[in-house]
Amino acid sequence: MKKPKVAFFDFACCEGCQLQVANLGEDLLDILDTIDVVEFREVMTEKWDQGYDVAVIEGSITNEHAIEKIKRIRERSKILIAYGSCATIGGVNGMKNDFELNEIEAHVYQENAKHFKTVPTMAVSQVVKVDYFVNGCPIYPPEFITVLKCALAGLPYHVPDNVVCVECKINENICMYDKGVTCLGPVTKAGCNSWCINNGNVCYGCRGMVSNPNENSAKDVLSKYNISLDLIKNKMNMYNKCRELNKNEKDKS
Amino acid sequence: MKNAILKKEKLDDFIKIMSKDEKVIAPVLKGNQSYTFTEVKSADEISLKYLPTILPPKKYFMPQHETLIEYDKRNGQKVHCVVEVEDLVIFGVHTCDLAGIQCLNMIFADRPKDMNYLIRKNRITLIGLECNSYCDEFASCALMGNHIPKGGYDLLFTDLGNYFFVEINTRKGEELIEKTNLFENADSNHQEELNKLRKLKESIFKPEVDIDKNEIPSLFKKKFESKIWEDIGERCLSCGNCTNVCPTCYCFDVLDIPDLNLKTGKRVRVWDSCQNEPFAKISGGESFREKRGDRKRHRFNRKFRYPVERYGKFFCTGCGRCSRTCMAKIDLKETIRDLIKEGN
Ligand code: SF4
Ligand code: SF4
Ligand code: SF4
Ligand code: SF4
Ligand code: SF4
Numbered sequence: 001m002k003k004p005k006v007a008f009f010d011f012a013c014c015e016g017c018q019l020q021v022a023n024l025g026e027d028l029l030d031i032l033d034t035i036d037v038v039e040f041r042e043v044m045t046e047k048w049d050q051g052y053d054v055a056v057i058e059g060s061i062t063n064e065h066a067i068e069k070i071k072r073i074r075e076r077s078k079i080l081i082a083y084g085s086c087a088t089i090g091g092v093n094g095m096k097n098d099f100e101l102n103e104i105e106a107h108v109y110q111e112n113a114k115h116f117k118t119v120p121t122m123a124v125s126q127v128v129k130v131d132y133f134v135n136g137c138p139i140y141p142p143e144f145i146t147v148l149k150c151a152l153a154g155l156p157y158h159v160p161d162n163v164v165c166v167e168c169k170i171n172e173n174i175c176m177y178d179k180g181v182t183c184l185g186p187v188t189k190a191g192c193n194s195w196c197i198n199n200g201n202v203c204y205g206c207r208g209m210v211s212n213p214n215e216n217s218a219k220d221v222l223s224k225y226n227i228s229l230d231l232i233k234n235k236m237n238m239y240n241k242c243r244e245l246n247k248n249e250k251d252k253s
Numbered sequence: 254m255k256n257a258i259l260k261k262e263k264l265d266d267f268i269k270i271m272s273k274d275e276k277v278i279a280p281v282l283k284g285n286q287s288y289t290f291t292e293v294k295s296a297d298e299i300s301l302k303y304l305p306t307i308l309p310p311k312k313y314f315m316p317q318h319e320t321l322i323e324y325d326k327r328n329g330q331k332v333h334c335v336v337e338v339e340d341l342v343i344f345g346v347h348t349c350d351l352a353g354i355q356c357l358n359m360i361f362a363d364r365p366k367d368m369n370y371l372i373r374k375n376r377i378t379l380i381g382l383e384c385n386s387y388c389d390e391f392a393s394c395a396l397m398g399n400h401i402p403k404g405g406y407d408l409l410f411t412d413l414g415n416y417f418f419v420e421i422n423t424r425k426g427e428e429l430i431e432k433t434n435l436f437e438n439a440d441s442n443h444q445e446e447l448n449k450l451r452k453l454k455e456s457i458f459k460p461e462v463d464i465d466k467n468e469i470p471s472l473f474k475k476k477f478e479s480k481i482w483e484d485i486g487e488r489c490l491s492c493g494n495c496t497n498v499c500p501t502c503y504c505f506d507v508l509d510i511p512d513l514n515l516k517t518g519k520r521v522r523v524w525d526s527c528q529n530e531p532f533a534k535i536s537g538g539e540s541f542r543e544k545r546g547d548r549k550r551h552r553f554n555r556k557f558r559y560p561v562e563r564y565g566k567f568f569c570t571g572c573g574r575c576s577r578t579c580m581a582k583i584d585l586k587e588t589i590r591d592l593i594k595e596g597n
Binding site for chain 2: 027030031033034145146149152153158160161162163165166169170171172173174175177178179185186187210211212214216217218220221
């Protein structure tokens with residue numbers, strides 16, 4: 001059987017998720033036995049000019065040039081995987097959407113601003129069809145491998161729509177709230193095996209909110225910890241700003 | 254079987270001798286007043302006075318992740334059943350948690366029998382530890398009648414100052430006593446001290462909610478449409494903490510995990526919860542219990558009504574874990590009180 005051709009691409013991001021893949025170690029060798037990597041900027045310089053069985057996309061879409069590029073990749077790919085928060089939910093790049101675009105352009109590019117037109121930050125799925133999502137900032141490597149296996153086997157992968165607390169409790173961590181620290185676990189999508197809490201950190205909500213978060217109650221819970229409503233809102237928006245684009249769509253229709 | 258006593262200074266030897274032959278599990282402080290059942294090698298690691306652990310001992314009877322089968326499609330369809338099992342002694346299990354294990358035993362022995370559970374259970378030795386006073390204000394063990402031992406253990410330890418009174422309940426427990434050779438026979442003085450403690454406990458432990466226990470199922474039936482469920486639903490985060498920590502919750506999901514070659518792999522069972530958003534979703538996206546309030550009502554009825562109707566047994570042990578762990582401060586005793594207060 002011929003090995004499937006897989007290409008990795010990046011858009012607006014820090015390339016941290018590529019690094020996670022490059023650092024998979026032994027698992028990476030097993031993966032490389034199974035697939036044929038034809039493009040991967042982090043580790044190789046070759047380019048491939050034909051179709052891809054699987055395109056793996058990192059980064060969010062932030063300008064017209066990127067919109068055109070991702071559309072072309074989509075056309076050439078049988079399966080498209082978005083990975084990392086930037087690609088799956090817009091991630092931290094979404095914070096741009098809090099500002100006027102021309103202000104942002106002027107601030108970043110100063111007198112050259114007119115050559116660098118920007119658009120509101122979008123997740124990949126807000127521009128083209130995405131077949132598989134690997135959420136997280138950065139991705140949780142075991143989940144990436146699971147998704148890759150599903151994609152190769154033609155099986156669906158459902159990003160868990162439970163909150164991080166579920167995995168956190170199963171791992172028998174002491175709850176951050178019992179330590180007097182706030183945590184976004186109760187509104188954030190599971191799937192990372194409560195990675196941060198296992199390692200003594202709080203959940204920042206990097207995987208994005210579940211489909212039906214109880215935001216009001218979460219705000220109530222958080223507000224008991226003497227933090228301002230603004231800070232709570234900022235915490236919740238840090239990774240989730242781009243979901244407003246979908247809400248606006250819904251409002252229009 | 255005669256009862257025995259163990260001098261406190263001999264506890265360490267007891268743990269050490271047992272841990273030579275099999276894993277010994279006991280309550281250990283993890284931090285911030287949180288305890289877990291963890292493997293120990295000596296008595297000084299154990300917290301004899303502890304709040305109910307984050308997860309109950311059910312994690313040894315039905316592990317969070319458990320392989321059920323391994324499959325191989327390279328040459329036909331080969332399936333190989335797996336039972337992940339090891340000999341364990343669990344020491345220091347409170348009477349509420351012993352009651353929880355008795356509930357699980359009933360469920361998994363019901364048809365269709367769950368062989369993985371039943372095989373594993375037979376390899377576990379249970380040593381109970383009675384509470385002389387309340388663990389904290391979340392407990393409702395007296396309401397449920399689980400503040401005193403009601404079986405379900407091989408040995409039961411009761412702390413009587415400088416020694417433990419040890420009730421021998423099974424042949425397995427007796428063998429352990431013979432093997433370790435550290436115990437003495439209990440005499441009438443010891444028995445007298447035990448009776449005194451039990452008497453004292455009667456004045457400490459009182460039903461925590463003012464209701465006749467037998468009335469609870471009908472209360473829940475009557476209050477099925479109560480607005481209280483809606484109110485609780487608005488506060489609930491669907492975090493599933495209350496079910497994961499509950500000693501009698503046993504819902505699970507079964508998944509296939511292929512290896513990278515996509516030909517071999519395993520089927521695993523993982524904990525699931527009726528509080529999770531996707532739990533009652535079916536194909537097409539419909540959900541039987543879409544609203545959080547519906548899911549909360551379901552959980553309570555699964556403790557105080559449905560199992561009473563089906564098995565004649567309450568599935569709440571009164572351990573208080575669900576209330577202790579809930580960030581939204583949804584409290585079990587308060588909920589029952591509110592339902593009573595609401596009247597007809
Ligand atoms: S530490 Fe965070 S993720 Fe874990 S149970 Fe507490 S709130 Fe949930
Ligand atoms: S615990 Fe939270 S912040 Fe950490 S990886 Fe998981 S979702 Fe992201
Ligand atoms: S622990 Fe509290 S917030 Fe979480 S699911 Fe249970 S009742 Fe809801
Ligand atoms: S319902 Fe709550 S108090 Fe009752 S057994 Fe479960 S966790 Fe313990
Ligand atoms: S709920 Fe009762 S039996 Fe359980 S630990 Fe607390 S006092 Fe002991």
